[in-house]
Amino acid sequence: AQSVTQLGSHVSVSEGALVLLRCNYSSSVPPYLFWYVQYPNQGLQLLLKYTSAATLVKGINGFEAEFKKSETSFHLTKPSAHMSDAAEYFCAVTIIIQGAQKLVFGQGTRLTINP
Amino acid sequence: KAGVTQTPRYLIKTRGQQVTLSCSPISGHRSVSWYQQTPGQGLQFLFEYFSETQRNKGNFPGRFSGRQFSNSRSEMNVSTLELGDSALYLCASSFTGTSYNEQFFGPGTRLTVL
Numbered sequence: 416a417q418s419v420t421q422l423g424s425h426v427s428v429s430e431g432a433l434v435l436l437r438c439n440y441s442s443s444v445p446p447y448l449f450w451y452v453q454y455p456n457q458g459l460q461l462l463l464k465y466t467s468a469a470t471l472v473k474g475i476n477g478f479e480a481e482f483k484k485s486e487t488s489f490h491l492t493k494p495s496a497h498m499s500d501a502a503e504y505f506c507a508v509t510i511i512i513q514g515a516q517k518l519v520f521g522q523g524t525r526l527t528i529n530p
Numbered sequence: 531k532a533g534v535t536q537t538p539r540y541l542i543k544t545r546g547q548q549v550t551l552s553c554s555p556i557s558g559h560r561s562v563s564w565y566q567q568t569p570g571q572g573l574q575f576l577f578e579y580f581s582e583t584q585r586n587k588g589n590f591p592g593r594f595s596g597r598q599f600s601n602s603r604s605e606m607n608v609s610t611l612e613l614g615d616s617a618l619y620l621c622a623s624s625f626t627g628t629s630y631n632e633q634f635f636g637p638g639t640r641l642t643v644l
Contacts, residue, residue, distance in 0.1 A: 451635075458534070458620055458635035505573065515585035516624070517563070518633060520573040 417442040419506045421521035429529045434478075434493040436524050438506030441487065447509040448489045449518070450480055454502045462504075465489060476500070501528045532557065534623050534636035542642045548609040551639045555602050555623030562604040563633060564596060567618040576619075579604055580626070608641075616643045 422437040440446055447466050451459040463474025470482045476499075480491045489506060506521040535554045543549050555562050563586075564576040575588040579598035596606045602623075608615055618640050622633035 449632075456637075458637045459622075460635070461632050464632060512586050515561070515578050515580060516631065516633070517575050517578065517586050517588075518565075518573075518622075519575070522572045 417444075417446060417508045417510050418519055419448075419508050419521040421504075421506050421524050423524055424522060425525045425527065427527040427529060428496050430498055431495050434491070434496045434500065434526065436491040436504050436506075436526065438480075438489045438491065438521060439487050440489060440506075440508050442508060448480075448482065449507045449509075450474065450478070450489075450491050451505045451507060451520075452476075452502050453505065453523075459505065462491070496526075496528050498528050498530065501526055534621060534634050536619075536621050536636040536639050538639060539637065540640050540642075542644065543611050544644050545611055545613060547611050548607065549611060549641060551606045551608075551619055551621075551641070553604045553606070553621030553623075553636060555604070555621075556634055559623035559625055559634070560602055561624045561626055561631070562598055562602065563622045563624075564604070564606050565620045565622065566590075567620060567638070568616075573620070576606065611643045613643050615641065617641060 418441045420439045449464045450462040463472045465482045473479045478493045503525045507518045510517045537552045561580045563578040567573045578586040582598045593609045598604045618638045620638045621636045624631040624633045
């Protein structure tokens with residue numbers, strides 16, 4: 416069964432430092448993978464998605480993720496953290512049942528940015 | 531283009547009551563999915579509707595039900611509320627609900643059961 420595991424429920428970095436949020440997936444078929452961000456009291460916003468077109472995916476707000484099949488990983492990175500990046504981040508994989516999409520989410524990683 | 535809207539944004543109910551939450555998808559989107567978000571269980575899939583038909587259902591008790599109207603708006607109903615139903619309920623819409631279609635999320639309805 417398809418699933419995702421996010422390593423680290425909390426990550427703290429200094430402003431200007433590299434952000435690395437880890438996600439490993441389990442899938443018996445080529446997956447569609449997503450990273451979403453959730454700011455306090457808001458819904459989820461898509462950061463980027465992998466749909467097999469390119470292994471390095473660029474998203475919004477300077478984030479990018481690299482799909483590595485050999486490592487079954489889809490880690491999210493940003494070269495330089497900004498205070499506004501403080502939020503919760505979710506990795507998700509698509510499951511298709513009877514032609515319909517269902518997103519399976521990881522447990523989330525709360526990112527804190529230290530000034 | 532207006533985003534996904536959910537009403538109400540906040541709701542307080544007592545155990546045993548029932549509640550109906552509403553979701554209006556992005557114009558042109560025909561697929562609506564519902565998710566429950568709690569600190570303990572994270573984000574869990576409830577069900578998905580497409581063209582007024584439920585295509586997919588998560589592992590929730592029958593107290594959780596939903597429907598979709600011809601204009602793609604969707605409602606979710608929870609009967610006989612329990613304390614554990616307190617959560618943020620998120621609605622997401624997409625064009626067709628297929629794997630490569632991005633799901634756009636609404637701001638959620640925060641339900642508190644006392």
